[in-house]
Amino acid sequence: MEYFELIVATIFVNNILLAQFLGNCPFLGTSKKMETAIGMAMAVIFVLVLAGVITWIVYAWLLVPYKLEFLRTIAFILVIASLVQFVEMFLKKSIPALYAGLGIFLPLITTNCAVFGVCVLNIDKEFTFMQSLVASFGYAAGFGLALILFAGVRERTLLARVPKALRDTSIALVTAGVISLSFYAFRGMV
Amino acid sequence: MAKSLAAEFTKGLWKEIPPFRLVLGLCPTLGVTTSMKNGIGMGLATTFVLVCANILISALRKVIPGKVRIACFIIIIATFVIIVELTMQAFAYTLYLDLGVFIPLIVVNCIVLGRAEAFASKNSIIPSAADGLGIGLGFTLALASLGAVRELLGTGGLKGDVFGMLPYDISNIFGASYEPFAFAVQAPGAFIALGLMLCLMNLIPSK
Numbered sequence: 001m002e003y004f005e006l007i008v009a010t011i012f013v014n015n016i017l018l019a020q021f022l023g024n025c026p027f028l029g030t031s032k033k034m035e036t037a038i039g040m041a042m043a044v045i046f047v048l049v050l051a052g053v054i055t056w057i058v059y060a061w062l063l064v065p066y067k068l069e070f071l072r073t074i075a076f077i078l079v080i081a082s083l084v085q086f087v088e089m090f091l092k093k094s095i096p097a098l099y100a101g102l103g104i105f106l107p108l109i110t111t112n113c114a115v116f117g118v119c120v121l122n123i124d125k126e127f128t129f130m131q132s133l134v135a136s137f138g139y140a141a142g143f144g145l146a147l148i149l150f151a152g153v154r155e156r157t158l159l160a161r162v163p164k165a166l167r168d169t170s171i172a173l174v175t176a177g178v179i180s181l182s183f184y185a186f187r188g189m190v
Numbered sequence: 191m192a193k194s195l196a197a198e199f200t201k202g203l204w205k206e207i208p209p210f211r212l213v214l215g216l217c218p219t220l221g222v223t224t225s226m227k228n229g230i231g232m233g234l235a236t237t238f239v240l241v242c243a244n245i246l247i248s249a250l251r252k253v254i255p256g257k258v259r260i261a262c263f264i265i266i267i268a269t270f271v272i273i274v275e276l277t278m279q280a281f282a283y284t285l286y287l288d289l290g291v292f293i294p295l296i297v298v299n300c301i302v303l304g305r306a307e308a309f310a311s312k313n314s315i316i317p318s319a320a321d322g323l324g325i326g327l328g329f330t331l332a333l334a335s336l337g338a339v340r341e342l343l344g345t346g347g348l349k350g351d352v353f354g355m356l357p358y359d360i361s362n363i364f365g366a367s368y369e370p371f372a373f374a375v376q377a378p379g380a381f382i383a384l385g386l387m388l389c390l391m392n393l394i395p396s397k
Contacts, residue, residue, distance in 0.1 A: 019377045021221035022291075025214065025300055070276060073294045074268040081261060113217045113298040120291050165392040166385075169213050173385030181378040 010138025023114025052136025202324025233330025
């Protein structure tokens with residue numbers, strides 16, 4: 001039950017993109033086409049769950065015992081960068097089909113602040129191992145859901161006749177605001 | 191270097207002002223601008239990292255091997271972010287709590303890495319410092335103005351200080367009967383306010 005609440009909270013109530021504002025660069029960058037949006041969403045779910053678990057282990061078993069908590073930022077970014085690199089090599093070798101799908105999105109993830117942000121949030125909220133695993137999955141699924149919904153709307157705004165000054169990023173942000181407003185309604189749930 | 195130092199500095203303030211002209215670094219822009227105070231604090235923290243990282247990267251640009259340059263840049267940036275984090279915990283703790291996760295997130299701010307890659311790794315130290323300072327102050331200006339718009343609409347006034355100095359307090363700018371428009375300081379308001387500000391910037395033609 002506790003984990004169910006956490007999942008609902010992370011997917012809907014505290015949606016990483018629309019309520020916490022993390023990972024907005026890929027949100028606007030990869031949402032012009034449904035295909036790229038799905039690819040990016042899958043890559044983020046895959047890496048974010050791994051990164052959330054590994055950074056938790058690094059923090060609890062390596063940084064805390066040696067009193068190195070102040071190195072958190074540098075340690076996490078290194079873990080994420082090398083993890084992305086490793087995942088890329090592993091997929092290329094053993095699951096080429098998946099690599100072909102996720103390939104181009106993987107390098108972008110190193111600088112995706114959603115991944116880094118969730119790892120930091122897990123530590124800041126003092127989650128246990130299981131909680132951070134569930135929370136990482138929930139945040140990642142929320143990212144995917146918001147990105148895919150947004151891509152669907154955005155494909156239509158590309159065809160619509162938008163005033164010149166509002167074109168492109170500007171109308172995309174206003175659209176994101178409206179989607180964010182609809183997610184805002186989940187706020188009373190948890 | 192055909193362009194003068196002044197040109198490197200001022201381009202960040204208008205021609206390439208992030209996040210309006212260069213759509214980078216949206217996460218802190220949307221996340222912290224619930225008030226002008228937070229916007230200024232975040233902007234100045236980013237400026238510090240940007241200037242220091244630009245100087246160090248430009249000084250080391252001949253030593254850093256090309257293949258691993260991104261990793262080297264990230265480590266240099268992370269070092270300065272940790273300095274900012276620890277300094278803010280010591281001297282501006284309430285602001286540190288307000289900005290929360292966005293301070294460590296300066297590491298993955300595309301503006302900082304973008305300037306390192308596009309400018310500091312190709313130019314000498316002094317132009318790089320000017321470039322960092324200009325872009326940083328432009329970013330601060332953008333965050334402060336977005337924060338001010340949202341705070342004015344959301345609370346009807348501006349209140350705060352800059353790192354404990356320069357306190358300002360303007361209340362009831364729209365008259366005492368103004369009903370605060372709480373939407374502006376909440377999450378959806380951030381997207382819409384930024385979208386409309388971008389639209390205004392687009393109306394002003396750029397040279």
